[in-house]
Amino acid sequence: MINRYHPLxxxxxxxxxxxxxxxxxxxxxxxxxxxxxxxxxxxxxTLYCVCFKQADAKDIPNIVNALYLLVQDGCDLLEVAKLQAP
Structure with a gap:
């Protein structure tokens, strides 16, 4: 039995x-x-289409953090969904 609320x-x-x-x-x-x-x-x-020469170096950690949050949260959701799969 898993807990009702699963932390991200x-x-x-x-x-x-x-x-x-x-x-x-x-x-x-x-x-x-x-x-x-x-x-x-x-x-x-979008990043693939944009030239990184136009980006400020300080933006890269922000972009990586946003991508990490989105992908990891998506994977966490899929993990819970797999536990529910019929």
Missing amino acids: KTCYSENPVMLIDTDASHRDLLDAADQRLRAASDLLE
Whole structure:
């Protein structure tokens, strides 16, 4: 039996505030995962098309952090959805 609320791995504190409701519908979990993974994919596609010579070096850690959050949260959602799979 898993706990009702599953903390996201992207939490930086010992007391997570961002949680996945494991009682959410399978469809809702998949939709939330899809939304985050598509946003990360879209950002990567944009970055692929943009010349990094135009970017400021201080932007790179911000971009990487955004991508990490989106991908890891999407993976966490997929993990919970797999536990619910019929």
